[in-house]
Amino acid sequence: MIKQQRRSGGIRLFQVVFKRLPGNEELALPRKMSELAAGFDLQAAVIEPVTLNPGERKLIPTGFAMAMPAELEAQIRPRSGLAFKHGITCLNSPGTIDADYRGEVKVLLVNLGQEPFVIERGERIAQMLFQVVPAVQITEADELPDTVRGAGGFGHTGV
Template sequence: MIRQQRNWGGINLYQVLFKRLEGNEDIAIPQKMSEWAAGFDLQAAVIEAVVLEPGERKLIPTGFAMAMPGELEAQIRPRSGLAYKHGITCLNSPGTIDADYRGEVKVLLINLGQEPFTITRGERIAQMLFQKVPVVAILEAEELPDTVRGAGGFGHTGV
């Protein structure tokens, strides 16, 4: 059972379990690269180098599976340095990993740059952030309350 542990210096501490998949003992489990970093960096668990040509997308394995409490989701986001320097980013960003998923975590990368980009084993390719998911009740209604904005969208409030 996965539990939320409370009262860690007045902060709610969530326990997330990581399982390294066979053959990936050399790949680090996700870790923060600085004290106040929001995201945990993910490494590529590719068997051999993968080349991403400009405009090409590929699903890159991370070498681990995980289990987290039901009140959390994990979001996969690009690393700013890869995006800025090479045009490498994540599709479906942020990608959501639901609490009941137990398969290998993979990252969908695309090369928006002008040059091929090579992904090597152990390279940091994305970051993972955890977010609390609110409990929501969906109710069907025949009418919705009015607002000043109403149905205006797609540039309705300005640029």
Template sequence: MTKQLQPSGGIRLFQVLFKRLPGNEDVQLPRKMSDLAAGFDLHAAVDEPVTLQPGERKLIPTGFAMAMPADLEAQIRPRSGLAYKHGITCLNSPGTIDADYRGEVKVLLINLGQQPFVIERGERIAQMLFQLVPVVELAEVNNLPETIRGAGGFGHTGV
């Protein structure tokens, strides 16, 4: 299934398996666009061009499914260029893909711009970053430890 590799230098390397879904042989699998990029660009696997009207949202397929180690999650985030130039962004951002999900990865896009935007097959639509998920144990208590801030929130710190 998935395995954890140990490269030189003590850096943990995680292997994520990708399965191209039938009919999407022409759609690029996720890939980094530069050596130091944090995210892997995702490409649209739409059967025909999809137009997003201003204010409209649609779920866009990517043409692949994946399997990753249990201590990872994948986060789907907007591409800055689409957001800046066209007002195209991701809802539920960052969207989380859990390690046990095996269905097609899809991206929920919204057009916050003022013009219709057409999504073509193969177009880069979002980016995917992988993050470690810590093991957390929740404990119910009767009292919480005190802090100087206390319950102050929503601008309480002066920001």
């Protein structure tokens, strides 16, 4: 069972278990690249280099599967350096990985840049952040409470 633990100072510590998939033993598991980083960098587990042409999207494997507590979701987000320098970003961003998913984690990349981009094995391609998912109960009502904004939508605030 995946569990939640308490650390000193009341900070919750969640255990997430990673499983390297066969043929990916030399790749690093997701890791933070600095002490205060929010995200864990993900590496490409491509067998051969993959070219991502302008406007093209491809699903890139990471070489691992994972198990996390039911209270968590993992979000896949772009790496800012790839986005700024090459126009490489994630579609469906942030992508959600549910706690009950046990397949290989893959990243949906798109090239919004002007030049082809080659993804090499072991290259850092995205980052993964873990978020707590609140327990929510859905109920139905005939009326909703009023607010100042009401039903004002896109552009309602004038900005």
